[in-house]
Amino acid sequence: MHHHEAHSHGDQTLKNVLDLDAEVARPQIEALTAHLADRLRDHPVRTVLDIGAGTGTGTFALLSRFPSATVTAVDTDDAMLDHLLAVAARHDLADRITPLRADLDEGWPDLPRADVIWASSSMHHMADPDRVLRDIRATLAPGGLFAMIEMEDMPRFLPPGFADGLEDRCLAAASAAKAEHLPHLGSDWPARLTAAGFTQLEDRALTVEIPAPLPGNALRYASTILGRYQATLAGRLTPADRAALDDLLRPGSLTARPDLTLRSTRDVWIAR
Numbered sequence: 001m002h003h004h005e006a007h008s009h010g011d012q013t014l015k016n017v018l019d020l021d022a023e024v025a026r027p028q029i030e031a032l033t034a035h036l037a038d039r040l041r042d043h044p045v046r047t048v049l050d051i052g053a054g055t056g057t058g059t060f061a062l063l064s065r066f067p068s069a070t071v072t073a074v075d076t077d078d079a080m081l082d083h084l085l086a087v088a089a090r091h092d093l094a095d096r097i098t099p100l101r102a103d104l105d106e107g108w109p110d111l112p113r114a115d116v117i118w119a120s121s122s123m124h125h126m127a128d129p130d131r132v133l134r135d136i137r138a139t140l141a142p143g144g145l146f147a148m149i150e151m152e153d154m155p156r157f158l159p160p161g162f163a164d165g166l167e168d169r170c171l172a173a174a175s176a177a178k179a180e181h182l183p184h185l186g187s188d189w190p191a192r193l194t195a196a197g198f199t200q201l202e203d204r205a206l207t208v209e210i211p212a213p214l215p216g217n218a219l220r221y222a223s224t225i226l227g228r229y230q231a232t233l234a235g236r237l238t239p240a241d242r243a244a245l246d247d248l249l250r251p252g253s254l255t256a257r258p259d260l261t262l263r264s265t266r267d268v269w270i271a272r
């Protein structure tokens with residue numbers, strides 16, 4: 001079984017998670033692309049590559065930041081690319097996107113030199129990320145930038161101490177479950193970037209913090225993430241934790257809570 005088969009075709013809740021994540025993190029992602037544009041003010045950006053594009057969070061953010069650019073969106077999952085293209089068509093952006101279905105574990109496709117390469121929450125999926133990083137480096141145009149983003153942890157929503165630390169135990173169980181098929185999750189990315197020949201320019205945190213009471217999209221994000229715990233971690237949680245999670249996810253229960261917040265942090269490395 002391939003390590004990324006967890007992202008099976010048509011995993012609707014994963015697409016929802018990615019789209020909701022794009023919504024709640026939009027200001028921070030826009031700030032990051034603005035920062036890239038500032039660093040690239042002397043370098044025309046015409047060709048962009050989005051590695052493991054998913055539903056297109058990075059693709060769309062980069063298309064609007066770099067109006068003369070086209071983006072090649074690479075993903076191994078047809079359902080993700082179909083979703084991305086449907087959104088592109090709705091926004092009249094299809095002619096600026098080249099979708100490319102490719103499993104980067106099987107080798108590097110024939111790709112044009114890129115002024116910006118973006119890899120958000122995708123490098124840890126690769127079987128051999130060091131090889132993919134070397135290929136990315138060889139594909140980056142002189143003067144171009146590579147932006148790599150990895151989640152530090154799953155987002156948190158519950159008040160500290162809720163149900164005696166239920167969310168901590170869910171996060172720990174989710175990490176343990178992921179570690180079984182994603183051995184590179186949380187690895188030493190700066191060391192790997194250097195080993196692949198990159199010069200690191202910057203290490204930034206991308207932090208999303210939304211206070212209580214959460215707006216609708218953040219509440220939907222909370223119920224989707226907590227619902228995934230309920231659906232996938234049952235065997236790793238105690239009966240008491242399962243009951244607490246069931247209780248929390250009863251219809252109407254989450255949306256009635258005035259005390260939920262959203263906290264999530266990603267690491268961003270900018271390299272050339």
Ligand SMILES: C[S@@+](CC[C@H](N)C(=O)[O-])C[C@H]1O[C@@H](n2cnc3c(N)ncnc32)[C@H](O)[C@@H]1O
Pocket residue numbers: 004007018051052053054055056057058074075076077080102103104105119120121122125126127
């Ligand atoms: C967690 S999602 C991130 C999506 C998007 N970059 C974002 O930030 O929302 C990871 C994506 O990487 C893709 N992916 C995983 N392994 C891959 C591989 N070997 N080759 C190409 N894409 C891959 C998955 O299909 C998925 O869409």
